[in-house]
Amino acid sequence: MAMTADAVDAPDLGRPRRRPELSEAWRRRLPLLPALLLMIVLTQVPFVMSIWYSLTDWKVVPPGPREFVGLDNYVNLVKDEFFRDAVWVSFQLTVGPVVGAIALGTAFAVLLDRKFFGQGLMRTLIITPFLLMPVVVGLIWKNQMFHGLYGVLNWVIEQLGFSSVEWVSRYPTLSIAIVLIWQWTPFMMLIMLAGLQSQPTDVLEAAKVDGTTAWGTFRQLTIPHLRPYMELGVLLGTIYLIQVYDQIAVMTGGGPGSTNVPYFVFQRSIGGGWEFGQASAYSIVVVLASIVIATIALRVLSGLLKGEDAA
Amino acid sequence: MRSWVRLWSVAAVLGGVVIVGCGGGDDSDSGEGAGGGEINVAIVDNPQMQDIADLTPELFTKDSGIKVNYTVLDEGTLRQVTTRDVAAGGQQFDVAMIGMYEAPQFGQNGSLVDLTPFASKDSAYQIDDIIPSVRTGLSVDDKLYASPFYAESSFLMYRKDLLDKAGVKMPEQPTWQQVADIAKQVDSPDTAGICLRGKPGWGDLGAAFTTVLNTFGGTWWSANEDGSVGEAQITQPEFKQALEFYTGLIADAGEEDAANASFNECLAQYRDGKVAMWYDATVAAGLLEADDSPVKGKNGYAPAPVAETDASGWLWAWALAIPASTPKQDLAWKYVAWATGPEYLKEAGPKVEGGWAAIPPGTRESTYEIPEYKKAAAAFADPTLEAMASAPIDNPGTTPRPGLPGVQFVGIPEFQDVGNQCTQQFSAVIARRTSVDAALAACQDIASGVGG
Numbered sequence: 001m002a003m004t005a006d007a008v009d010a011p012d013l014g015r016p017r018r019r020p021e022l023s024e025a026w027r028r029r030l031p032l033l034p035a036l037l038l039m040i041v042l043t044q045v046p047f048v049m050s051i052w053y054s055l056t057d058w059k060v061v062p063p064g065p066r067e068f069v070g071l072d073n074y075v076n077l078v079k080d081e082f083f084r085d086a087v088w089v090s091f092q093l094t095v096g097p098v099v100g101a102i103a104l105g106t107a108f109a110v111l112l113d114r115k116f117f118g119q120g121l122m123r124t125l126i127i128t129p130f131l132l133m134p135v136v137v138g139l140i141w142k143n144q145m146f147h148g149l150y151g152v153l154n155w156v157i158e159q160l161g162f163s164s165v166e167w168v169s170r171y172p173t174l175s176i177a178i179v180l181i182w183q184w185t186p187f188m189m190l191i192m193l194a195g196l197q198s199q200p201t202d203v204l205e206a207a208k209v210d211g212t213t214a215w216g217t218f219r220q221l222t223i224p225h226l227r228p229y230m231e232l233g234v235l236l237g238t239i240y241l242i243q244v245y246d247q248i249a250v251m252t253g254g255g256p257g258s259t260n261v262p263y264f265v266f267q268r269s270i271g272g273g274w275e276f277g278q279a280s281a282y283s284i285v286v287v288l289a290s291i292v293i294a295t296i297a298l299r300v301l302s303g304l305l306k307g308e309d310a311a
Numbered sequence: 312m313r314s315w316v317r318l319w320s321v322a323a324v325l326g327g328v329v330i331v332g333c334g335g336g337d338d339s340d341s342g343e344g345a346g347g348g349e350i351n352v353a354i355v356d357n358p359q360m361q362d363i364a365d366l367t368p369e370l371f372t373k374d375s376g377i378k379v380n381y382t383v384l385d386e387g388t389l390r391q392v393t394t395r396d397v398a399a400g401g402q403q404f405d406v407a408m409i410g411m412y413e414a415p416q417f418g419q420n421g422s423l424v425d426l427t428p429f430a431s432k433d434s435a436y437q438i439d440d441i442i443p444s445v446r447t448g449l450s451v452d453d454k455l456y457a458s459p460f461y462a463e464s465s466f467l468m469y470r471k472d473l474l475d476k477a478g479v480k481m482p483e484q485p486t487w488q489q490v491a492d493i494a495k496q497v498d499s500p501d502t503a504g505i506c507l508r509g510k511p512g513w514g515d516l517g518a519a520f521t522t523v524l525n526t527f528g529g530t531w532w533s534a535n536e537d538g539s540v541g542e543a544q545i546t547q548p549e550f551k552q553a554l555e556f557y558t559g560l561i562a563d564a565g566e567e568d569a570a571n572a573s574f575n576e577c578l579a580q581y582r583d584g585k586v587a588m589w590y591d592a593t594v595a596a597g598l599l600e601a602d603d604s605p606v607k608g609k610n611g612y613a614p615a616p617v618a619e620t621d622a623s624g625w626l627w628a629w630a631l632a633i634p635a636s637t638p639k640q641d642l643a644w645k646y647v648a649w650a651t652g653p654e655y656l657k658e659a660g661p662k663v664e665g666g667w668a669a670i671p672p673g674t675r676e677s678t679y680e681i682p683e684y685k686k687a688a689a690a691f692a693d694p695t696l697e698a699m700a701s702a703p704i705d706n707p708g709t710t711p712r713p714g715l716p717g718v719q720f721v722g723i724p725e726f727q728d729v730g731n732q733c734t735q736q737f738s739a740v741i742a743r744r745t746s747v748d749a750a751l752a753a754c755q756d757i758a759s760g761v762g763g
Binding site for chain 2: 060062081082148166168169170172252254255259267272274
């Protein structure tokens, strides 16, 4: 994408031609403007309204006057230990699954990078978890895998001679993290597979000629080559996993160790708290955090694209 | 330049995704206002409501000419939608189904139409036939704000055969201590002594636990003299005693994975023979005595166990209310009078799939005089009616309560939120992830944010 801009700019350095070119650019953009306008109306107007709400003490139940309270909601947010707990859970439920999914995803990608019979079928099967709806995933795991009486995991554990574990209620953070890793491993695997398939074969052959072990090749050549892909996976995964809500809603319905920031915002607003002012302040903080992460993600993404152009 | 555009678009999308959840608070879809006999009704997705939705064209629309558009929602969503629509003055629905928790609150703040004038003019509705405790729970100052469609109390269900085998007898009116002793005696590796709700939520663990709290002499908040909310009482000895008893009983003789169990989970375990006793809603009895139930005919029913008070069963109803914002009050009343009147129960009996035992229970005394119903519900009709009648709606505990009447909840708007958050802490105690004292301290913090 960056190439087109360079290609147009490069031959036309002469100043006189700048003007018509600008209008040309705008003529090209014109058909896109309605879409842009719609997007601004649908996303930025609610955003600005939420900023306004976050500065008021708007409470729906019991209904009262909506008054401007300045930054009070943000001050309360810093003082609220339950919000701090939710931030900690969000952190665990983002970092854990991202790292886990990348590790497993890389392993699967390395296996799938080899030619073998039924490779296509295998790849499709491994991708399936990512295609399921999050709510369905949560319910399947809760009722068929983790369940204390009827769950598959506990059946296996009991066959091995141990007593069954009440996964979801005893270890809520771990249980949700396992489900997220299960669902996000395929996504990471696809990114890593793309990375592996772009690895130049001549380097690998040279390494083989020099007598490097398979592990040495993987550690010294493949991992460095995969690094930008891993960074991309980390950042894309982080952006999505920081917003996880569905699995938590159906598996635990919140509580210590499973209420993350989005679920907390839900509980403070339409989930029973009905404090729209306070909840708006929470969500503004989440947006700011997400924008910071997204900015870094875009830097990495453009770095990756530039790298490919050079190659 | 380019990267800025891209940056903004990603920021915009992200902003949209996160904000939509809480910024869209006031987009009230106004009703069509089509006039001439069409109303919008929001209902909860329990089996009895599904039945009435199926029967409406045949039994109601044909005679009255009024077309009814149903919106069927699960309990949580219905609560969110009606709170927004009714309390915040939307105009989406002409009739909304609300619970006993919301009805008096919404009525008192003027969001609902007072049904008493309609009801007293309508002789077929028979307002005096409504079970008194239910009517009290849906009224403020003798004004009825919602007409009950379905009502329940709570009682103790137990397996007579298992108790006999263990050589124990259930007293006429058991105390919680006696129930705990029995539970420990019948508890075995295959069959837990008792199933109690442990799942977070003010209507799940919150309901069952609050009835125990009441009868142990505890309360969530003290009441000021004018009935407003006083100080949070979570760290008081009675509250601690109740929570220690409840979580201790589950630890000693409770069901598997109790921190995840509510009505449906306990129902499944009881029907599978994995628990010997179960304290829950009276409506469960109909399911235990159904034709396809493996435990049919093996069950005894005892009143809700007590400690310091004489009766402790909860009281709940799903009821139809008319929002004050609707322009079609007369049409809406015609529908409410039909759906919750005595005639519907008689007409529905032979027509609904589950048979007579599946008609909406607990709302009218006349239901318990229908011969076919008495026969179909012989095992549980009397215990249910007694539980409904004795539910201590006016005075659930040993101290005055703040807010509007309520047994298993406190009749103030903030209880929903406080109950949800605190039961998450209590559920963590049941899962052995935190201690009673830590949970109580956290809950005291949460509850202290109210009133004062």
